[in-house]
Amino acid sequence: MSLKDKLTALRQQGLADIEQATDLKAVNEIRVHLLGKKGPITEVLRGMRDLEASERPVVGAFANEVRDDLTTAVANRRETLENAALNARLAKEALDVTLPGTPVAKGEPHVIQQIIDQIEDLFLGMGYQVLSGPEVEEDKYNFEMMNLPKDHPARDMQDTFYITKEILMRTQTSPMQARTLEKHDFSQGPLKMISPGVVYRRDTDDPTHSHQFHQVEGLVIDKHVTMADLKGTLQVLAHELFGDKFDVRLRPSYFPFTEPSVEADITCFNCGGKGCSVCKQTGWIEVLGAGMVHPNVLKMAGVDPDVYGGFAFGVGPDRFAMLKYGVDDIRNFYLNDVRFLTQFTKKG
Amino acid sequence: MKISYNWIKNYLDLDVSATDLAEKIERTSVEVDSVVQPSAGLKKIVVGHVLSVKAHPDSDHLHICQVDVGDEEPSQIVCGAPNIAEGQNVIVALPGSRIADNVKIKRSKMRGVESAGMICALQEIGFPEDVVPKAYVDGIYVLPADAQPGAPVFDLLGMNDSLIDLDVTPNRGDMLSLNGTLRDLAAIYDQPVQLDVPEVKAEGPAVADQLTLHVDEALAPQYRMRLVRNLKIAPSPMWLQIRLWNAGMRPINNVVDVTNYVMLKYGQPLHAFDYDKFDGQDVYVRAAQADEKLTTLDENDHDLDPQDIVIADAKAPIALAGVMGGLSTAITDQTTTVAIESAVFDRTHIRKAAQRHNLHTDASQRFERGVNQAGVQDAADAAAQLFTELAGGEVQAGTVVGSNNQPDPAIIKLTLTRVNQVLGTLLSLDQVTHILDTLGFAVETADDEMTVTVPIRRNDIHIPADLLEEIARIYGYDKLPATLPTGRMTQGRLTPAQRLVRATRHSLEGLGLNQAISYALTTEDKAKMFLTHPDSQVTKLAWPMSVDHAVLRMNLVTGLLDDIAYNTARKVKDVALYEQGRVFYREDGQERPAEEEHIAGAVTGTLLPKAWNHPAQPVDFYQLKGIVEAYLQDMAVNGDVTFEANPQMKEMHPGRTADILIHGHKIGFMGQIHPTVAKAFKIGATMVFDLNLQAIIDMPKRANQYDVISRYPAITRDIAMLVDENVTNDQIMAVINRRGGAYLQSTKLFDVYAGDNVPAGKKSLAYTLTYQDKTATLVDDAVNQAFEKVTKRLESDLGAEIR
């Protein structure tokens, strides 16, 4: 048997053995046996000494080829077996992916805060400042400078928590109109502001009344601000909070600090405007009061009503939240039942 | 005010339904509370003529009646009303009819006797009890003698009408009358309206010889009386009763009803006095005297106030002016001579009197808002005319006038440019003057400028802005364009403080706390708890609505504990809340408290409830401390945050409470509430913190900065030591940090232990110290040296026993 034949036989036998090896240990034994220093290939190469000088390179090259083939086969077989082992292990590690995820501690913003933030962001985008004022207010700012002198009948409309004769819990965020107007330097540009905050009324708490609730005041004063601008601004607000399908309509109303005064209604959520029990068959729901700032309010704050004018509005986030989510009891907002607080989780 | 659709249609030719009319009013004038058609939902209710009445054999109060209901045969109907009588025309609900509250009437047997329907009281067909004439309140109603048996009753009783209930705003007193409403509708529908003009036929001698008025003109700018003699008191005719009950008023007799009717029509409240009950011929309109008393028509006694306006005779007050008449001069069935008062009283006085005596009447409501000061005589005349027509009275000649101060009409100048500039419209001068004209305002124009004379009845119109409202609403708010303000650009952005407050909320929500908004008004006891401003006085409401909300809070914690109590009572055991809001500190001697922004949290139960793969871990001090630390890190306040044990706060666990300091300044506290406090609130163990958010806002902040991450390896050494149990982590950390050498990067506590294998009075702590050189590879020697130095210092300074 020539060396070449021997090598051919070795290769054939070796490849067959490798192919049949079923675990890594067997593969390793085959490798050591075939390719080790005492293995048959080394043996064959040793026999090259007996060959003609001209044959040696040919046989040598063939021997290397055989060794490479076997080495490659060992590596391939090893990878195959390793993959199989890994797959077997991973199969055992399979989980029930339907088991619940591990809870994480997560807190939610209050639903009224969410509405206030949304209103703030909308108006910030339109160039308004956000201002906050005192919750304990002077009669002067809460009423008198809002064109509600001491004997004004409209004072009966809002029952007030007085602390002393001149100091009270603000009944509205409107005093921020007077406070801001007093300070604003119109040479620096128009006044555009909103002022969110807590207000208080002398009411008995029940599903639709709360002695504490929220308001967002809005005020724009410049040389040429129109009632059409008010209407457009309220429309933008309604679209932002409720959606583009919601329409706004204005109705005459009465507030001492605006003239003309309007009440704004939006399309009823429940029926989309067709008329239902929620909207008393009108298709509309009253959501806020607004108007063109009364000249007396401007005058009292030292602003010339012949030059400057504009609009103001007052939004009730509590009412908005009640309407938007169908909350049937305003007290839910202030009793802080965790099961209530954690219902409003949608972000963005 | 409820206004009748049919009544309106007597004057205006409107081609709209009542609901459409109501919507138009709501969108152009005043709010509409409801539109009610009294006959809606009722059917088969007819006139019945009672042919005979027999007692029921098995009942002491039922009657068996034979009633002609327009059929060939009479119907037998059992009736329990005490006032049923033969010959009456009555209201019969036939079998198959539907009466009020959707009740169906069927043929039935009453104590064995067949009854083909039911004889009804007005309440049973939907009339509110308080409008039913007194004579029929406790029984069936008797219809007029000329009613046709079998005819539906609805027209007879004025029920085929729509009653539009107007919610009149305080400025629109003119809308509290038919005439005022008609004038507004005339403008809305651009249609002329012809209002009635009263005509009086005076027969008797001059009133001036029979009455003398003495009027305080400041209290009653206008005051006049007419006198009508030889009246016969009787029930009013049906048409008048219908007008009244459809307006929500009870018919009483022809005299009282006429005064109410004139008020509904003209808006001018009138009062009818029984002239013969006056003490003398002199009538005074004056302020009440302190000790005077008056019994009003409703038979209530009132102690009068010097701020009350009274009508008085020579002896005593006989009416609370503008609010309610007195009982002593009230109209009775025997009255024959009536003095009709038509007046204007000072609005503020009337409003206060109505409040003071808790008497909010139809009259006071109108005087408060202001009546038509140009219509005082018309109203008196209209009443006198009706007294003649309906009660056979003889009107005495003339009117006595005690005061007659009519205001001048307002004259307002307004330019068209201004109109369009404020409304954002492109109206023409013709459009604007036409609108004003339909409202009955006189307009003179010169170029662009209008000079508008406002009728006296519109006492709400004084300045150009008032006219703008009239123009806008009659033109229609729907037709206004919708635009956004133009003009100079402004920057809209939050202030740093506002951004920090938002960041505060987001941080705490990320750390697992839900935002709560609690009541800022609380009890005095709660206001004073957890006080971090020891000198602050409570601020009390002058007239609180309830004891639970009577004082301004001086801490946020008690509000959160109230919230936890609410949850606990509802079996919600795990509660994690934070609140951002104001507390109110008042210095002694100050009226007004200062408002300080605070941020507080409260956690009870567990932050992470038990799940299938991990147990519940009840919240503890260190968990809440971790939250506070993470929050303060987020706020990047420049300065070390330290926690110092505070055993002094009486509402807090003495061993589990820490003051929180930044750079040595106390900004709040945290820890576990005292078990007795928890018990008082009926809640479990609760961890709380309260921080002065304003202080955090005001403190300087660190900016974020980049620090190169070393490419050289770090070396760590662990150290475990035994120390006395009162040695604190802060003390050990201070020694390590001060003596750790230049390469000490961080020190981390990884074990605290006391108990078995640790001697009594000692505890074991273990730390990992990490060393790193940012510019080179550290050699062991350098670390060993540094570590040895720290070890020695711990032994010498703190008596630590290194293990």
Ligand SMILES: [Zn+2]
């Ligand atoms: Zn609806």
